Amino acid sequence: MLMRKIGIAFLLSIVFTASFAQAQPVRNLDKIVAVVGSSIVLKSDVELRYANYLASGGQPNDKVRCEIVQSFITQKLLAQQAVIDSVTVKDDEVDNEVDRRMRGMISRAGGQDRLEQFLGRSVIQYKDEIRDDIKENMVATRMRSKITEKINVTPLDVENYFKKLAKDSLPTFNKEVEVGEIVFQPKMDKEEKEPYRQKAEELLARVKKGEDFGNLARIYSNDTGSAPDGGDLGFADRNTFVKEFAAWAFRLKAGEMSPVFETEYGFHFLQVIERRGEQVHVRHILIMPSVTEASIERAKKRADSVYLLLTKNKNADFSAVASYYSDDKETKYNGGMMLNAENVETRTTYIPTDKLDPQVALTIDTMKVGEVSQPQLFTEQSGKKVYKILYLKSATDAHKANLKQDFPKIKAAALDDKTNRVISEWFEKRRKETFVKIDPEFEVCPELKGWANVPMSAQSTKTP
Template sequence: MRKFGIAILSIIFFMQAAKAQPKHTLDKIAGVVGSSIILQSDIELKYATYIAQGMQPNPSAKCQILQSLLTQKLLAAQAIIDSVEVKDDEVDNDVDRRMRGMIQRAGGQDRLEQFLGRSVIQYKDEIRPDIKEGLIAQKMQQKITSNVNTTPQDVKKFFDGIPKDSLPTFNKEVEVGEIVFNPKLSATEKEAYRTKAEDLRKRVVAGEDFGSLARLYSQDPGSAPNGGDLGFNDRTGFVKEFTAMAFKLKAGDISPVFESDFGFHFLQVIERRGEQVHVRHILIIPVVTQESLTRAKSKADSIYTLLKTNNKIDFSSAAAYYSDNKDTKFNGGMLLNAENVEARSTYIPTDKLDPQVALVTDTMKVGSISKPFLFTGADGKQGYKMLYLKSTTNAHKANLIQDYPKLKEYANNEKVNRKVSEWFEKKRKETFIRIDPQYQGCPTIKDWGTPTTTPITAEVKP
């Protein structure tokens, strides 16, 4: 938390410096793309963010920032021509998502507003145009590369083009399945938490401020500091119980207390906008008891015994039927490589495994199932799980047989990057681009400027 506070203060220092310095230092125009301008203060603010993220001071990074802004402006300009748009709801969602993250890391809305020197509402209004333009640019780039297709012949050509002494080495990888048993409270054990949520709801209905109670009592760390506000979301943004409740109420309505996998909630609809709803909520999370953990272990032990003694049920079927992890149970219990989720790769480098999983699988044989063991999830909650080691692949030089999915991804990325580069090369020659002399020595954009004898506008007029 302290680290983020320092980061925010670094950003604010640059923002305040931008206001304090003469216009010819920070408020001059650093670049022009068609009818759009890029201010020096835009670059300074993004550079401050770069430093705040833990990167070492590096003035050349400003060249990269300007290049990024130039490409965003080019894409956004083409998007207007091609009628590529983003909905206001998409922008609102992205702004809200970013703000919730900033509020959480800053330790509350009040602290963030203190750091920013302005209200969250003001700050959201300031960043909204840039976020909208960025989303439009992303959509435009996706359109440019939408017809890129990578065939097996492309993959082989890509692989054959890699010098043999430059072939990448892939670390040892494993395929691991899991069956998770989360402790479940009995109705009696849950009652105290439901009652607490009911009592808070009664206080809201009686006239107490929803936001204040959320800040004091809600146990959702992402929204509590913001008064329980979750921003705008569509039907895919919530768990099913929450969605069902949020989308059947009218603006201003307060829901009854209901239960989801997270605990007991009640919510208030702030605004409905088509298939988007803006809500705030209060969450009470039941605490796992030792008795519920004991029950989870007992169930895990019985399923382990079943798998060891009954050859009519395999691990995949048992995971689909018994596992409490919804992210893996419908995948036969198999864990996915977090760095290659889109390809749904089940091959995970051992150095990327959860340490708890790595410790257990390190002593397992291929095809074996571990005994149930106690684990602690990323949310701090405990449960039991058993693991299945499906395969291991030792560290090796890349080859087409073992590594085709990875090589296909690399080959596809190369084609996408080439397509984008060709588009930019053509488009920048067709578009009026001016770059301030301060940046004309940047290697990556030194040839971007349109030849002209007219000097770039030196300052932004108030």
């Protein structure tokens, strides 16, 4: 089917645009490889995205170039329809996305100077060059969302979809479990945290005396995400930050610095760089306290007392206890139940055992359904140590897909199938209504067969 790979092509347009090109942009290629309505696709654009693909770890493959051309065509069809349907993105949204991507590129390059040397131009110049493409990509993404926003499937749709699947090709699902947790984070008292507050105060004093904020952030800040960028957090709205941080970020004027203040992450001070409507551009330095043995021991005592409550009180409900005692904000408001990180949109609590944290998987492997574990010390991905009580709510053995056990997964697959069909039909219609030419070099691509509705001679593909 002409459109069977349209989803892959559109995804490529997003991935490649977001990737970091580690090769100089090709400037001497000016051949037009496709015309889509009033827009053109240059071979230099294709080669730049291909360079991005290679830079992100892809293997050389001419088929990818075909998919890139298809991604450009789909992007331009969506963007042109967006003009008709008044689907837009705001300039500040585009600016934020450009800034976000540039921060990532600077970080991966090892600094702005190295990136500029690599690109052969200034960051400001490069941002101007990529802005239009990023904007078009964002508009296309929003247009695609508009096309699919009202798509849904009924239980009957799911059942019919499942019946049409070949029985000998039904997937086998691994063992799945539902696991609850109550998390006890070590909490330090004021005296234990005081040395870290003093360190933040000392750094603030050094900045006020004239030392470079960015250099100090790179050396001392414990925020690993922003420290390589000199503490720069870019533009963000109020909801991006915890309340204490937002209060200072939106209270100060451009150029002003906050005093040292505390959040759940540690001690910060920040400087406002620029205000833009309801968004603010700030940089900060974070000093994060290291937990003490005494605080870990206090967390263990709290965990032990809650474990006794769960095991000695027959009326104790795990969900209620987790909601009241757990320190983990992501699970406590879900009755302590962990969500499948790969299916966040469906909010399913069924998790394949091979996707669990290895520490959790090892613990529940010896548990029976309905049991709670004794408190154990866990090390999270961030390196923080916490005590956890685990609860094994259910366990489903590996099995062939069926509607009774796997309805949420099959529903998601049915919805994807319906969405892809709607998108394919939309592109099929727009392709027929839109002037589309493809250069013979790419017209032979299987992915592009049937796209062109006007022949393009090789002689007509050169720009002046």
